[in-house]
Amino acid sequence: MARVEKTVGTSQGKRLYDLPLNRDEGTGFLILLIALMSLLAVLAIAASFTLSAMTERWTSGLENRITIEIPAEGTDGRILGRDEVTALSDRALQILKSTPSVHTAHMLDESELTALVKPWLGSGLSFSGIPLPSLIAVTLSDAENTDMRALEEKIISAIPQARIDTHETWLNDLLRFTKSLRLVSAILLVVIGITTATAVAGAIRSRMAVHAEEISLLHLMGASDNYISRQFQHNAFVLALRGSATGTAAGILTLLLIGWISGQMGANLLPEFHLGIANMLAIAALPFLAAALAALTSRQTVHRALKDMP
Amino acid sequence: MIRFEHAGLRYGIGPEILSDISFTLDPGSFHFLTGPSGAGKTSLLSLMYLGRKPTRGLVSMFGQNINGMTRSQLAPLRQRIGVVFQDFRLLQHLSAFDNVALPLRIQGRPEKEVRNNVQELLEWVGLGDQLRALPSTMSGGQQQRVAIARAVITRPRLLLADEPTGNLDDEIGYRLLNLFDQLNRMGTTIVIATHNQRLMERFGHPRLVLDKGNLQVQPQVNWLRRKIEGIF
Numbered sequence: 328m329a330r331v332e333k334t335v336g337t338s339q340g341k342r343l344y345d346l347p348l349n350r351d352e353g354t355g356f357l358i359l360l361i362a363l364m365s366l367l368a369v370l371a372i373a374a375s376f377t378l379s380a381m382t383e384r385w386t387s388g389l390e391n392r393i394t395i396e397i398p399a400e401g402t403d404g405r406i407l408g409r410d411e412v413t414a415l416s417d418r419a420l421q422i423l424k425s426t427p428s429v430h431t432a433h434m435l436d437e438s439e440l441t442a443l444v445k446p447w448l449g450s451g452l453s454f455s456g457i458p459l460p461s462l463i464a465v466t467l468s469d470a471e472n473t474d475m476r477a478l479e480e481k482i483i484s485a486i487p488q489a490r491i492d493t494h495e496t497w498l499n500d501l502l503r504f505t506k507s508l509r510l511v512s513a514i515l516l517v518v519i520g521i522t523t524a525t526a527v528a529g530a531i532r533s534r535m536a537v538h539a540e541e542i543s544l545l546h547l548m549g550a551s552d553n554y555i556s557r558q559f560q561h562n563a564f565v566l567a568l569r570g571s572a573t574g575t576a577a578g579i580l581t582l583l584l585i586g587w588i589s590g591q592m593g594a595n596l597l598p599e600f601h602l603g604i605a606n607m608l609a610i611a612a613l614p615f616l617a618a619a620l621a622a623l624t625s626r627q628t629v630h631r632a633l634k635d636m637p
Numbered sequence: 638m639i640r641f642e643h644a645g646l647r648y649g650i651g652p653e654i655l656s657d658i659s660f661t662l663d664p665g666s667f668h669f670l671t672g673p674s675g676a677g678k679t680s681l682l683s684l685m686y687l688g689r690k691p692t693r694g695l696v697s698m699f700g701q702n703i704n705g706m707t708r709s710q711l712a713p714l715r716q717r718i719g720v721v722f723q724d725f726r727l728l729q730h731l732s733a734f735d736n737v738a739l740p741l742r743i744q745g746r747p748e749k750e751v752r753n754n755v756q757e758l759l760e761w762v763g764l765g766d767q768l769r770a771l772p773s774t775m776s777g778g779q780q781q782r783v784a785i786a787r788a789v790i791t792r793p794r795l796l797l798a799d800e801p802t803g804n805l806d807d808e809i810g811y812r813l814l815n816l817f818d819q820l821n822r823m824g825t826t827i828v829i830a831t832h833n834q835r836l837m838e839r840f841g842h843p844r845l846v847l848d849k850g851n852l853q854v855q856p857q858v859n860w861l862r863r864k865i866e867g868i869f
């Protein structure tokens with residue numbers, strides 16, 4: 328009896344709905360679905376944020392850097408000696424230093440080269456017997472306003488075998504790749520939104536069918552469409568908020584778990600889930616977004632269904 | 638207040654339940670609606686409480702032709718009408734209190750006013766100790782009184798009651814009819830569908846008699862007796 332009094336509302340007020348919405352069948356299912364959709368959404372959002380952070384990290388500063396490689400091999404296929412390579416490099420350095428937009432240009436010495444190849448070849452290696460190419464690291468003062476093509480031509484005309492790596496190609500590939508991944512997660516979010524809205528609309532329609540009698544009674548008492556839809560709206564808002572909050576919490580736990588696992592594996596292969604304050608806020612806003620979406624959808628659904636009533 | 642002109646009603650493709658109904662009810666009038674079972678009393682009332690539109694002819698309520706009105710235009714008219722349904726149509730999950738409070742809440746009245754008025758009225762109809770009871774735990778007569786309380790709580794301009802005393806003994810039936818009379822004296826137009834001859838004779842209001850889809854208006858037969866009763 329105590330329970331009945333609480334849910335039914337009494338002379339002291341505190342009656343939630345005119346329709347028994349909070350006791351309907353299928354409520355649990357809807358909450359579960361919204362929770363799962365929210366979990367998916369959190370993962371999609373986090374993936375998108377991580378991709379942004381990753382590209383940011385990979386590309387920051389790279390656009391101002393170019394590398395010039397002078398192979399230890401002449402244009403005729405002859406292996407060049409150390410001195411010859413150095414001479415060619417010096418020529419390249421001269422050209423670079425006379426170019427206004429070049430900020431620094433510096434030839435990597437042997438120890439730097441060793442450090443560079445260490446991850447692949449291991450330490451304790453001596454280059455004394457191997458013909459080594461020479462690498463020149465160049466930083467530009469203003470990459471955007473530098474005529475790369477002209478610079479490239481100037482160097483090639485002096486040293487035909489020089490290879491100039493402006494990072495542009497692989498950077499562009501990488502950017503294109505992450506962009507399409509982010510598009511995928513955006514599409515995923517849209518699909519999640521549509522799925523949620525469809526499920527809410529379906530649930531509302533079946534509830535309206537179940538409560539058709541009560542709704543028509545409210546109607547005969549002069550209740551406006553808004554009065555009736557408000558009840559469904561409020562109910563959907565609360566349900567979605569509950570479901571989405573649960574799902575979002577589960578999503579955040581999943582993220583933490585993934586972060587922990589990738590930390591445990593010590594692998595730098597997995598990108599860390601790097602979420603800043605803004606990203607956290609976006610994720611925290613998800614339940615409210617879901618609730619607003621559910622409320623809006625139910626309002627639309629109710630109004631459309633009511634149009635068919637006398 | 639209510640004007641029907643050659644109004645007819647059929648359900649779907651069935652026969653015409655009401656055919657060529659024409660009558661006018663003045664504001665502040667009190668009529669009994671009677672006729673054999675299945676004659677169409679409930680159907681006629683449903684036209685008056687704007688639950689349906691006539692399939693032919695004209696129905697005008699509060700001076701407005703309802704045929705062309707939209708749902709949102711009908712809502713304010715419906716708020717001026719109180720209805721006691723033959724089958725009560727109480728909301729089963731709401732307490733007696735909340736059922737009676739419903740029309741006031743729909744009209745957006747302040748909760749304090751709702752609380753006072755509803756409690757007072759339920760006490761008046763003898764349900765003061767049942768405020769929190771659910772309809773399913775109440776007797777037919779008790780439910781009927783809740784339904785009547787719900788219909789009159791807003792002091793409607795028009796009160797339509799379908800067999801409102803069917804489940805009540807004469808004692809409480811008269812008491813409720815007196816309530817209707819009181820409302821009527823304050824200006825509410827009233828139509829009560831009933832089979833109860835004794836009731837109709839005792840109160841003596843003019844009758845609308847439905848038979849085979851046609852309506853006849855019988856003037857107040859015993860107004861003199863009523864006058865005399867009123868003097869003493």
Ligand SMILES: Nc1ncnc2c1ncn2[C@@H]1O[C@H](COP(=O)(O)OP(=O)(O)OP(=O)(O)O)[C@@H](O)[C@H]1O
Pocket residue numbers: 648651654672673674675676677678679680681723
């Ligand atoms: N919703 C409906 N759909 C189809 N036919 C209906 C509907 N409601 C009523 N009818 C038919 O209309 C006729 C009149 O019914 P109505 O309920 O208006 O009679 P009534 O005078 O109120 O009868 P009673 O005194 O038994 O309450 C009946 O033949 C009934 O079968």
Ligand SMILES: [Mg+2]
Pocket residue numbers: 678679680723799
């Ligand atoms: Mg009837």
